[in-house]
Amino acid sequence: MTTTIAPYRSQAEGARAGFPQLLRAEWTKFRTVRGWMVGLLVAVLLTVGFGLLSANGSHRSCSGPSGDVACPSPPVGPGGGMVTDTFYFVHQSLTGDGSITVRVSGFSAPEAWAKAGVIVKNGTGQGSAYAAVMVTGTHGVRMQYDYTHDQAGLPGAVSSSSPRWLRLTRSGSTLTGYDSTDGSNWTRIGAAQLAGLPSTVQIGMFAASPDSVKTLSQGIGSGGASSSPTSATATLDNVTLQGGASGATWTGSMGNRDGSPAGGGSVQGPTGGFQQDPGTGAFTVRGSGDIAPAVGGAAGDGQAVERTLVGTFAGLVVVVVLGTLFITAEYRRGLIRTTLTASPGRVRVLAAKAVVCAGAAFATGVVAAAVAIPLCTHILKANGNVLYPVGLLTEVRLVVGTGLLLAVAAVMALAVGTILRRGAGAVTLVIAVTVLPYILATASVLPTGPSEWLLRLSPAAGFAVQQSLQVFPQVDSFYTPVNGFFPLAPWAGFAVMCGWAALALGLAGHLLRRRDV
Amino acid sequence: MKLALHAEWTKLRTQPGTAALLVAAVVLTVGLSTAVAATATTASGSDPAKLALTGIYLGQVVVAVLAVTVMSGEYSTGMIRTTLGAMPRRWTVLAAKATLVAGAAALAGGVAVLGSLLAGALLLPGHGFTSAHGYPPLSPSDGAVLRAAVGSVLYLALIALLSLGVATAVRDSATAVGVVLALLFLFPILTSVVTDPHWQRHLQQIAPMTAGLAIEATTGLRGLPIGPWAGLGVLAAWAAGSLLAGGVLLRLRDA
Structure with a gap:
């Protein structure tokens, strides 16, 4: 007597493997590393903290007949500008x-x-x-x-x-x-x-x-x-x-x-x-x-609102580290093999990772800027500083732009991390092409000409999105990077940064497909 | 200690990337210095030695990567357990790594500084930096230029020690490099937006990069926020502090 045993078949329904599921998987990976969530918090705190530090270190007073007095505020024109x-x-x-x-x-x-x-x-x-x-x-x-x-x-x-x-x-x-x-x-x-x-x-x-x-x-x-x-x-x-x-x-x-x-x-x-x-x-x-x-910069008496966002650089360093770790940690632990076995569409995995870390970085930047701008503006004014008035649209651009800056930097870090598969190298490369050109251009290390080219071509051009100072052709002034004027318009500069990030992401996707893990 | 040095030397020598990083440090330093010297104008900056050594800004980044990977690389591969199993005296291990990494940084730094100064000496006179305009030629017989050159080499060695200390404390390479670069780069950015002169001065005095690079100044020494050797001393204090913190953590923690 022979009996046939039916082969075992799982009763569970097949899991769906669409992009939303991939996103959810990547978000779970990001969310459950406690150090990374702490890192995001640290990024917000550093961004706001640096802003507070710079606001507290900026005083302005005018000498009057009986000691220092508060400076009279400059006139404001019909258009709302100083x-x-x-x-x-x-x-x-x-x-x-x-x-x-x-x-x-x-x-x-x-x-x-x-x-x-x-x-x-x-x-x-x-x-x-x-x-x-x-x-x-x-x-x-x-x-x-x-x-x-x-x-x-x-x-x-x-x-x-x-x-x-x-x-x-x-x-x-x-x-x-x-x-x-x-x-x-x-x-x-x-x-x-x-x-x-x-x-x-x-x-x-x-x-x-x-x-x-x-x-x-x-x-x-x-x-x-x-x-x-x-x-x-x-x-x-x-x-x-x-x-x-x-x-x-x-x-x-x-x-x-x-x-x-x-x-x-x-x-x-x-x-x-x-x-x-x-x-x-x-x-x-x-x-x-x-x-x-009235034109801002060294020749002006006022402060630009974007000074309150100086901490963006600190937040950017943290976000770059997190973006890099998001992929290099997988290589180090070997998790990448599990990830790519579960979802063999490698470019889709990279895209999901990019969306997750861009989203996290964007939220970090927006929260940090939305806290830093009003808080630091208040302190600056209490210290007697005059701020160049900006419109609501500009203020929104500064807040959203800070979030976008961090998001693009995180994606760039993710891409470079995928290309190099080494944490230290990737972090260094991204910081060296974003923060270092900014320092070289704005800290009077380089002459104006090379500084401007650096801020046109390097990913540091993206910081232009935080510029609120306006250029007026009918006023002669020093519209140079040292004085806070970027050579490119805000969104044009940001587009340059996006271009670099897209290039890195494209190369990363190509290499991820070609290479063994 | 001699055995520890030999073991660490073997690791450093055979680790992939060491040679490439050292070469990159030299090439990037000399490259940036040459590019700056080729575009310099006398109006833009008055210190020819500082201009000729601009490449240090880029070279230090590579040195930091090298120093960080020397320690963090062991943690990422688990090699650290073997190392500490073979050499249980943890301070000795750290001292051996520090000696080698500082030596490697100084070696690369020496070549890079010589190359940068050579490029500066050749290119800068063509851009108005001549004796006729009050700029003495860049020559090692000039005491200030010699100090700037030797100081820059020491600067790179100290950056390596600072990075090693941070990496020992933090263990993860990406985080360690992030911390080091933040320490170096965020102070000057903060300084540039603070308007209070006292705050500015104090920030410049405690910033590892700004204070450390005071060693490169050859003109306008009176106007500096901190003297050349005192500035290098500040960086040395940062390096010692980070090595101490790293060493204590290495001693106390499990590997």
Whole structure:
């Protein structure tokens, strides 16, 4: 008698092997190593802690007659940004519509962006709205309004043989600028809408010349600048006022400087004056200062918000170590053989790992930045510092950007760890290509030219996503890495970093498929 | 101790990658130094010796990897159990490793520094660093340049000791390298955002990299936050502290 025994078949249903299951497996591996979760926490604490340290180490006070006092806060323009609004203003009231026309027959300008011309301004208060048509040192005729806007008019320098006619017309809240070489053929430069401009405004002529700024000695940690005041003198004749101007009486006034310079520069305030030739009626206006947006960096008095995120570098080091360990620990323990036996799609395994460690790093960065920015901003302000105001969108970019930076760095570390299969080498390589170029470029080790190329080509370009400082072409300043200005736009710089990470990940996937484990 | 040295020397010599790392340290140091010397302008930095030795920034990273793997490599393969079984005196093992790794770093450092200074001496005069502009030529007969050269070699040896100590304490190679690089690189970044001059000065005085590299300064010594030899002393203190911590942990823990 023979009996056949049916072979054993498991009653359990076959497990699904899709990408979500792979993700879950990798997340379980990451989650259950206690040291790694502690590492994420350490990354947050270090990021915030470094920010707190730097905020506590940054004080600002101005010397007054009776010891140090809190510095007066700089004026804020209609656009919400910090501005410089100190120039010599020869003005009278204008009620309703009207216009001013002048001929500039001479301009002695020590600075490229020294300015003189005609202006309509909402009162003499600092930071008030304005529109102006002006001649400049080397940038030709410009129409500028509300500090940040700048349009080019006729090119060329001004002299008695080649004068410039300027006209500014007010019609409601619209101001239109014109220029001409002969006073009869006029070209429209542009128009400005100054919302909320009251009926009575100040109209007149002005002169300004920004401080001459030089960088101080070089060396790690000393990217300072010193500034000295300059003044420009303009000769304006054929002054014609039309509309509801108050009369023929001109008043000269000079805005007060916004506190004393923080960089220990000259305390000599801006100066200016005007006189009218009784014979010809021509005006000579002399003024210093500037009417322009305030630019950050060594030449500025304020602090940039991204200073509070200095701890990102500490968080990045931790995340790079974790990203590397996520793969090299598998090689060291031999777990990689189990992993790849369970899910033979090797590129999919790598992708799942990348998603998991990118997600963990992103969350770490976002939490750290969301805590560090408000906390450190508060401390900086309590220490008397002035912060350049940033919009909500910029603030969101800083927080999300910090998370993305850490995420991409973690993926890069994972990829390099897969390529090298050695923890020490991978961590070193990733830190050496991200943090080291940043240090070389920003700590005055390298000259500006190579520094900028380093921050264009290396993965360190990604830190540009944390830049909130704005570049204004109408203000001469040191837009260099030492002063916190990256050569690439925020997302362009981040894209460079992503490109490197993608390259490393592609190579890692290729090698993982080709090699035995 | 002599036997311990011989055993460690055999391990270091036969471990794959030692030679490659030493060569990489030299090549990267000289390469970066040459690139900097070839692009330098007199306006950008005034210390020719410091400029010519910029490559140390990159070379120290490779030295750190070498020193870390000497210890962590044993932990990752389990070799440490054999080592300590054969040589139960743990301080002796650490001392032997420290001697060899510092020696290897100094050897590579010596070649790298000579190469960097040679490149600087050849390239920098073409970029305005001439006696006519107040920059004496880079020559080893100049006391300050000699000090910068010898000091840089010692700097690399101390970086190796610091890394070895950290690796002994942390055991895992990736974490150890992360800790070492964080110690080196985070201080200068923090210094650059702190605006308080006193804080800046203190940070520069205690930072292992910034203080240690003060040894390279040949001009403007009065303006330095810390003197050249005192700065190298700070790095030596960091290295001694990390070796001590590593040694105590090695002595107390199971392998």
